[in-house]
């Protein structure tokens with residue numbers, strides 16, 4: 001199954017200067033729970049924003065640069081792979097599906113846009129507020145139906161809602 005997880009503000013903003021626009025540790029804990037033990041698929045910019053492979057997950061990074069990550073010891077990490085083409089991406093998604101493994105798409109904007117129509121489920125955190133952003137989550141309302149929602153307030157008083165949806 002292909003799942004997509006993202007946090008966006010009330011205008012679907014998701015990032016600024018290759019960082020998250022808000023400080024919301026509770027959502028990072030939620031992200032960790034949802035992704036542990038899984039394949040996490042991301043764009044090269046999101047990987048660089050995180051800065052390292054996520055522990056207890058298998059990181060798969062899309063980049064058109066066949067030399068990336070250059071002289072890094074990442075190449076020998078068993079829990080890290082790169083994909084350079086759409087053909088390689090399709091082969092990876094088929095491989096995971098045949099093994100019954102979930103693939104969690106974790107961003108960023110370009111990768112969400114590319115795969116939104118392929119996702120079986122969405123897990124969206126809507127963060128209250130209208131932040132200064134330079135990247136967005138695509139429109140999804142017509143493609144998914146909600147099946148669960150929970151409202152929360154962070155320790156710092158920031159409101160957020162976690163919405164789970166499946167493809168129609």
Ligand SMILES: NC(=O)c1ccc[n+]([C@@H]2O[C@H](COP(=O)([O-])OP(=O)(O)OC[C@H]3O[C@@H](n4cnc5c(N)ncnc54)[C@H](OP(=O)(O)O)[C@@H]3O)[C@@H](O)[C@H]2O)c1
Nearest residue numbers: 006007015018019043044045046063064107108109110111
């Ligand atoms: N709020 C959230 O939940 C959330 C989650 C994740 C990220 N973000 C934010 O999103 C922003 C980053 O998003 P972004 O759109 O700029 O970057 P991105 O989607 O993370 O990465 C884009 C890169 O992916 C690679 N790529 C894209 N399409 C490809 C294809 N068909 N084949 C091979 N490689 C491909 C390219 O890498 P190369 O240039 O190396 O070829 C491209 O530059 C940041 O601000 C980040 O903080 C927010």
